[in-house]
Amino acid sequence: MEIPARTEALASVPELQEDLPRLAGRWVTCRGFGWSNVDVIKLGFEYKYNKDLVLRAGYNHTDNPISSRDVTFNMLAPGVVKDHVTLGFTYNVTKDSELTMAYMHAFKNSVSGVSLFNQWTTGFGMGTAGTDKIEMSQNSLGIAYGLKF
DSSP states (O other): OOOOHHHHHHHTSHHHHTTOOEETTEEOOOOTTOOOOOOEEEEEEEEEEETTEEEEEEEEEEOOSOOGGGTGGGSSOOOOOOEEEEEEEEEEEETTEEEEEEEEEEEEEEEEEEOTHHHHHHHTTSOOOOEEEEEEEEEEEEEEEEEOO
């Protein structure tokens, strides 16, 4: 089995060594994104205002799947949002059609950690890379028109 040189370089990072299995005395994989399982709590409400209008609201809270030691690996996929709220409605335009709209806001959250590039830049005499920080907030709006048949 050929072991890529990049994997050997990753294995030289002390923070990763405990998670890298060995095969025949050589490192064979890396952590990937390093995400962990999360617990999620969701709460939602639906209120029928009248025969034509239904209103909806919700809240979602979750743990953060990314620890500070995994920040460098998650720069392209910074899934660190922990809380979001939703609002929406469905309105019966006619007896055979409806308009639905939903809005979601995910509140900003961030995670910081020592850059794994420190291991590589100091080895080449370039100094340290410092600290990496990832953060995310989101807004989403969806609109749908439906026909009933």
